Amino acid sequence: MENHYDLIVIGAGGGGYPAAFRVAKSGRKVLMVDEKGNLGGNCLYEGCVPSKSVREASVIWHQIAGVGFFGMEAQGTQADWSKIRDYKDGVQARRYEQHSKEIAGAANLTFIRGQAHLQDASHVAVDDWDRQSSFTVSASNILIATGSEAENIPIPGFDQTWNHHDLFAWKDTQPAMPEDIVILGGGYIGVESASMLSDLGVKVTVIEMAPAILTGMDQDLVRAVADSLGKRVKIVTGVQVDAITPNSGHQYVVKGHSLADGGSEEFLASRVLAAVGRQPSLPKNLNLDQVGIEYSRHGIVADRRMHTNIPHIYAAGDVNGQSMLFHSAVRMSEIVAQDILLGEAMDDFFNPWEMPTTVFSRPEGLAVGMTREHAAARGIAVTEHTRDMGSEAWAQIAGELEGFIKLVISRSSGRIVGVHGVGVDASALSAAAHMAVRMGLTPAELGRMTFPHPTQFEILDRLARSV
Ligand SMILES: Cc1cc2nc3c(=O)[nH]c(=O)nc-3n(C[C@H](O)[C@H](O)[C@H](O)COP(=O)(O)OP(=O)(O)OC[C@H]3O[C@@H](n4cnc5c(N)ncnc54)[C@H](O)[C@@H]3O)c2cc1C
Numbered sequence: 119m120e121n122h123y124d125l126i127v128i129g130a131g132g133g134g135y136p137a138a139f140r141v142a143k144s145g146r147k148v149l150m151v152d153e154k155g156n157l158g159g160n161c162l163y164e165g166c167v168p169s170k171s172v173r174e175a176s177v178i179w180h181q182i183a184g185v186g187f188f189g190m191e192a193q194g195t196q197a198d199w200s201k202i203r204d205y206k207d208g209v210q211a212r213r214y215e216q217h218s219k220e221i222a223g224a225a226n227l228t229f230i231r232g233q234a235h236l237q238d239a240s241h242v243a244v245d246d247w248d249r250q251s252s253f254t255v256s257a258s259n260i261l262i263a264t265g266s267e268a269e270n271i272p273i274p275g276f277d278q279t280w281n282h283h284d285l286f287a288w289k290d291t292q293p294a295m296p297e298d299i300v301i302l303g304g305g306y307i308g309v310e311s312a313s314m315l316s317d318l319g320v321k322v323t324v325i326e327m328a329p330a331i332l333t334g335m336d337q338d339l340v341r342a343v344a345d346s347l348g349k350r351v352k353i354v355t356g357v358q359v360d361a362i363t364p365n366s367g368h369q370y371v372v373k374g375h376s377l378a379d380g381g382s383e384e385f386l387a388s389r390v391l392a393a394v395g396r397q398p399s400l401p402k403n404l405n406l407d408q409v410g411i412e413y414s415r416h417g418i419v420a421d422r423r424m425h426t427n428i429p430h431i432y433a434a435g436d437v438n439g440q441s442m443l444f445h446s447a448v449r450m451s452e453i454v455a456q457d458i459l460l461g462e463a464m465d466d467f468f469n470p471w472e473m474p475t476t477v478f479s480r481p482e483g484l485a486v487g488m489t490r491e492h493a494a495a496r497g498i499a500v501t502e503h504t505r506d507m508g509s510e511a512w513a514q515i516a517g518e519l520e521g522f523i524k525l526v527i528s529r530s531s532g533r534i535v536g537v538h539g540v541g542v543d544a545s546a547l548s549a550a551a552h553m554a555v556r557m558g559l560t561p562a563e564l565g566r567m568t569f570p571h572p573t574q575f576e577i578l579d580r581l582a583r584s585v
Contacts, residue, residue: 119253120228123149125458126242126257128234128404131159132447133263133435139220140455142227149255151244155231157217159265159435161444162210168286169310171206173478176317180480187517197318199295210288236260236405239428259430259458262411262418263451264404266436269395271302275362278370279392282307295320296388300372302359304331306477308393309343313479316350323352323385325374330355332477336489336538338504342521343540346481357383362390398437422467424454432457441470449473472556474548481521482544487536487555488526499529500536503561505581507541511572518542523577525561525585533558534582543574550578561585 127138130152142148154163161167179197221229232247243254268281279302284292299315301308304326316322324331331353332340344353359374365386372385398417400406412419412427417439424432432454435447449468456464477483493500508519521541528535537551554564564582569575 119255120147120149121255123147123228123255123257125149125259125261126234126255127151127261127263128236128242129159129263129265129435129437130154130157130229131263131265131435132161132444133265133437133451134159134261136448136451137261137263137432137434137455137458138227139224140452141458142224144459145226146458147226147228149228149230149242149244149257151230151232151234151242153231153233153247155248156214157221158213159263159447161447162213162217162288164283164287166444167213168206168210168288168291169282169307169314170478171209172202172286173310173314175202175205176314177480180317184517199318200293202318203291203293206286206291207289214288233403235403236262236409236411239409239431259432261424261432261434261451261454262404262426262437263433263435263447264399264401264437265447266396266442267399268392269397271359271392271394273359273361275364275370276392278362278364279390281392282311285311285391297321298387299323299389299391300325300370300385300387301391301393302372303393303395304328304333304353304355305393305395306332306475308391309347310478311391311393312351313347316347317480321387322350323354323387325357325359325372325385326353326355327358327377328355332483335475335477335483335485336524336536337491338522338524339483339485339538339540343477343479343481343483346520346540347479354383354385396436396442398439400437422469423457423464424450424468425457440468441473443473443475446470446473469556472552474552476545476548478545481518481540481542483538483540484523484544484548484551485536485538486548486551487534489536489538490526493526493528493535498535500526501529502526503581503585505577505584507539507544507574507577510574510577510580512574512576513542515572516542523547523581525564525581527561527585531558532560534561534564537578541574547574547578550575554578 124146125148127134127150135157138150232245235243298321301324312322356377357374361373363371374383418433420433420438424434434450436442475485504524507521523539526536561582567579
């Protein structure tokens, strides 16, 4: 074991491992420590990958119910949760196996399953769980990428709720789904969970404290998702939950009050799922105070190149609260690697506004860049141009006509500063939308692209040309 490393990475999720691999590949010595003993962090263990696996199963189940549209009949099909769970665990196992090979094949990289604690600005103590030993090493650079954890709310009975761990954790998902469930929180995790569970036959109620679900997203997007999802999920907004109590009938009584008139509200379900948000993971034994690293409840304070107030200590991913998405974490981690390798010559930085956000509900949503409201808050005058998803050949072939896509264009620069939409393939469209916003394209420039026919991507170049 080395005594000194060029880089120590704490946490091997999207915020940690891209930097570790990139810096190690350049010939520098890297130590990476993660409690899970593999790459992928929460995204792979109980987040993006397993949730989208279950979501994929739920969409296929929904499609089977709709095969009549394509002139077919399906008989004898059954959705069996335990088998869906096995399929999900299998996807996770496959990725863990792939990552193990990547770790084994990486030169200059030492990986340890265990916990890391900062000692001072250049020393890290490591508890190695496999060798049952502890040691302290020094580093020229340290990357903190400890991610985030599910938020708790201080109300009676909250400790009896499920969270995403119960739905998606690798080999630790609940063995059965309830007949009915109340989901606390209408953010993207609550909405995606509501959509997939209701497609799998669970009766779902979503309770959101804000006046609408998907707070902060484009108003038309929110309306379109709420209207469509509202046909199969009960969506209650403007209600604050005060207590959760089990009753004698093996159910939970969820009590709350309306924020509009204070009136009491009550809901009954076999289970309650909490999806009330995530908070950066800043455990006491990370020793941020001891080392003097600035942080708040929103995360470790980091600049656009991920430097904390101690410049050779970086914070990337959910832990800095700038954009709590896997691909954002990866991008931040890449920036850390470039900063270490190129120093002042590096001309890249992280811009949360450019990051694509997807809502994997049915229908899907996409958001990149500013909405009209975000722009107004920054004093930017914009115009919006919208096209119906159902006007494209692909939407008609797929039989999914609902939704829209809109370009938000700055009046002064003429550039596309936002793209928002709902409907068929919206999550895939977010990649092209990201390019348009990141590259600061004008509609004329986007309109010169030729996207293949028949795909839903055609909506982007057609809409751009129509502006
Ligand atoms: C249900 C759900 C669905 C999601 N779906 C999506 C999606 O579809 N798309 C998307 O982009 N994002 C999604 N996310 C968000 C995504 O999971 C996170 O943004 C992403 O995992 C952040 O990566 P990270 O590296 O910052 O943190 P994490 O993935 O949380 O990784 C941090 C790692 O650090 C380890 N660690 C913490 N402290 C220590 C320590 N002291 N020593 C050693 N190791 C430590 C942890 O064990 C963990 O493995 C979802 C999240 C959830 C919960």
